[in-house]
Amino acid sequence: MNHKPKVRVIDAIMGSGKTTHIINQLNNEKDLNKRFLIVTPYLKEIDRLNEAIPRLCLKSPNEDAPETSTKDKKKSKSKSQELLELIADDQNILITHSLFGVMPASTLTLLAAKGYEVIIDEVFECARQYGTGNDEMSCYDLSILFHNKVVTENDDGYLEWADHGRVDHKGVFHQLKQDCDNRRIRVKPTAKAKTDKQTDMFFWELPVDQLKAFKSITVLTYMFDASVMRAYFRCYGIDWQHLSLTGDRELVSWSHAIEASEAQSIAKYLYVLTGGKLNDTGEKINSYSSTWLESRSPTQLAEIERAARNALHNRFSAKGPSTMWSCVKAHRSNLTPKGFIKAFVACNIRATNDYKDKVHLAYLRNIYSQPPVVQYFQAKGVKVDQERYALSELLQWIFRSAIREQENVSLYLPSKRMRQLLHEWSGGLCQV
Secondary structure, three states, X not given: OOOOOEEEEEEOOOOOOHHHHHHHHHHOOOOOOOEEEEEEOOHHHHHHHHHHOHHHOOEOOOOOOOOOOHHHOOOOOXXXXXXXXXXXXXXXXXXXXXXHOOOOHHHHHHHHHHOEEEEEXXXXXXXXXXXXXXXXXXXHHHHHHHHOOOEEEOOOOXXXXXXXXXXXOOOHHHHHHHHHHOOOEEEOOOHHHOOOOOOOOEEEEOOHHHHHOOXXXXXXXXOHHHOHHHHHHHHOOOOOEEEEEOOOOOEEEOOHHXXXXXXXXXXXXXXXXXXXXXXXXXXXXXXXXXXXXXXXXXXXXXXXXXXHHHHHHHHOOOOHHHEEEEEOHHHHHHHOOOOOHHHEOOOOOOOOOOOOOOOEEEEEOOOOOOHHHHHHHHOOOOOOOHHHHHHHXXXXXXXXXXXXXXXXXXXXXXXXXXXXXXXXXXXXXXXX
């Protein structure tokens, strides 16, 4: 598709009213012929937005239901089939990020013909290492299929399904074939120079034609420049209008000065535990990263758990219901502070108010972009800013807490690198 949609990125701090702005815009839309597809991270947000925008009569495929098997196809429809019918019926539609990522190519021509406009709440993960998504085989297994020519690389760098045997609807081969048929798997540009069995040579990528099918694109986010979506836009020459919101929820051009002002207005509510022995384990630049944690002994992991428990219990006087904490999921069982097993909140949580009553926080992480993803974009001539990426991930997590309600929160952040990033973002209000 050669169509170039108008792209807006509304980049404002969490809690600034981005979603409210869009809700008001849609409720006040006078052109009843416009059609919208709204994409949100979670199923539960669908009900909330449906109630907030009654004039659009938003419809959604049943994403709670499992995909149908070949045997049951006559009884029920797949989510993709339901979505296609909603588009054909000119409905305004609400779907999740998950379903947006598997929209079949057969919907694109219809989307373009109907003039749909898409609104994406939070940046979409436009590229990632294959095998990290649901129902995907590992990159290693895929490399074996590639070596055996079950899948092949075409001239554009996409994988094509070369095997003509029958594919079980429920198996991992079905998902692989779907991704190949819809041009979602790319070979890493530098992979040919190395062995075919690299575990990082295949990447899932959102087909750019999917975005080009829309009349306009609006992305609601914070720190867009730190995202993989921004790198993806650069790769494909997608230009965007970079906007932010005033206190009165009016759109203005984004600027570093606006971001700094937003940061300082919020940072005053954040107390970061500094100094003392509780932060001793986080002095190295890579402390609390996934690789660093993997190299810790059971004794060292126990020390990290004790420090987190001490910070929460003794320094913050925290109780389970007032607390949220996070770490690398692979080490959750070893690092859970005693008494806070139910307070775990995944580090990649987005667009939810479920934790807005939490005032005691512990973040046992040191974030880096996945090296294969960084290398993937570097091979395409696009840089991913590791420091801004880490900061944006941390802030997204912090802003699930009571700070979004402008309440004081206490944070235990043992990684010195992460504390320094927070300190710089806050204009010095968060001490390290």
